[in-house]
Amino acid sequence: MNKAIYLTIATVLLGTFTSMAQFDKLKKTVGEKLESNTSTGLSQEEIGAGLKEALTKGVEKGVDQLSKPDGFYKDLSVKIPLPEEASVVESKLRSIGQGDKVDETIESINRAAEDATTAAKDIFVAAIKGMNIADAMSILKGEDDAATKYLNESTRASLAAKFEPIIKASLDKVGATKNWNTIFTTYNKIPMVQKINPDLVDYATQKAIDGLFVQIAKEELKIRQDPAARVSDLLKKVFG
Numbered sequence: 001m002n003k004a005i006y007l008t009i010a011t012v013l014l015g016t017f018t019s020m021a022q023f024d025k026l027k028k029t030v031g032e033k034l035e036s037n038t039s040t041g042l043s044q045e046e047i048g049a050g051l052k053e054a055l056t057k058g059v060e061k062g063v064d065q066l067s068k069p070d071g072f073y074k075d076l077s078v079k080i081p082l083p084e085e086a087s088v089v090e091s092k093l094r095s096i097g098q099g100d101k102v103d104e105t106i107e108s109i110n111r112a113a114e115d116a117t118t119a120a121k122d123i124f125v126a127a128i129k130g131m132n133i134a135d136a137m138s139i140l141k142g143e144d145d146a147a148t149k150y151l152n153e154s155t156r157a158s159l160a161a162k163f164e165p166i167i168k169a170s171l172d173k174v175g176a177t178k179n180w181n182t183i184f185t186t187y188n189k190i191p192m193v194q195k196i197n198p199d200l201v202d203y204a205t206q207k208a209i210d211g212l213f214v215q216i217a218k219e220e221l222k223i224r225q226d227p228a229a230r231v232s233d234l235l236k237k238v239f240g
Contacts, residue, residue, distance in 0.1 A: 048136035052128050055147050058219035059124040066215050067117040073110035078211030080109050083203050089187045098186060101179055108176030109200070113208035116166040120159055120212055127154045144224055148217040159209050167208065168201045176200070 065071055072078050082090050082105070090102050131150075139146045171177050180200045188195045 044133050044137065047140060048131070048133050051136045051140055051147070052131060054223045055128045055131075055151070055220075056125060058147075058216060058223060059121065059128070059151075062212065062215040062219045063117055063121045063124070066212060067114055069114065071117070072113045072208070072211055073107060078214050080106070080113055080204065080207040080211065082106060082109075089183065092190060092193070093183060093187060098183070101183055101186075105176055105179040105183060108171060108174045108179060109204045109207075111174055112167040112170035112176065112204055113211060115170040116163040116205070116208055117212055119162045119166055120155075123155050123158045123162060124151060127151060144221050145217045147220050148213055151216065152213050156209060159212070160205055163208055164201060164205045167204050171201065171204065 066075075066078065072080060082102070093099065093102055128151075135150065139150055142149075168177075171180075177200065187193065
């Protein structure tokens with residue numbers, strides 16, 4: 001056997017031993033993680049139950065926070081402004097002394113969101129109860145907002161259907177629709193402007209849902225990262 005062949009065999013063997021060493025290291029790491037998970041003494045059912053409990057508590061806190069007076073209106077992280085396409089309207093109307101009407105409309109939109117948010121609780125709880133073990137494990141091992149994303153995907157359509165009539169009634173009750181019509185009627189009378197008339201109810205509905213998920217994400221992060229937010233023994237075991 002010549003030198004080149006010996007060299008080839010040596011190279012192959014070295015690569016094999018290196019790969020085997022890496023594989024053994026990987027196997028050891030995985031084994032340690034599995035052993036760590038097993039040592040908690042929690043079954044997948046218990047983990048699922050703990051996650052559902054955590055989500056339910058987070059949802060309840062988030063909904064309660066946003067549905068109270070000023071829950072949206074005085075929280076800058078969720079406060080609903082006028083639609084982006086209406087920003088030019090807002091600045092022009094403020095410049096001609098119509099700022100009060102603009103402010104009234106913004107407040108009314110946020111009050112409508114606060115009114116509608118209470119209806120979210122039952123929808124969220126139903127989605128959480130319907131979660132299977134695979135969903136629960138995926139959320140537990142996922143990113144800090146994995147549960148929030150799951151609820152967004154599984155409940156957004158139902159939330160929109162539930163929120164829209166409540167928001168419409170609320171906007172009508174406090175005169176927001178009237179203010180909105182006044183604003184755009186006034187604006188559309190300004191010479192040489194492009195006429196604008198977005199759907200206020202749909203806009204407020206979608207923004208209310210967006211704000212709700214911002215708050216739910218905050219509550220999820222607390223439970224994942226703050227031991228004080230784990231208010232039951234099961235939560236402490238699952239998220240500890």
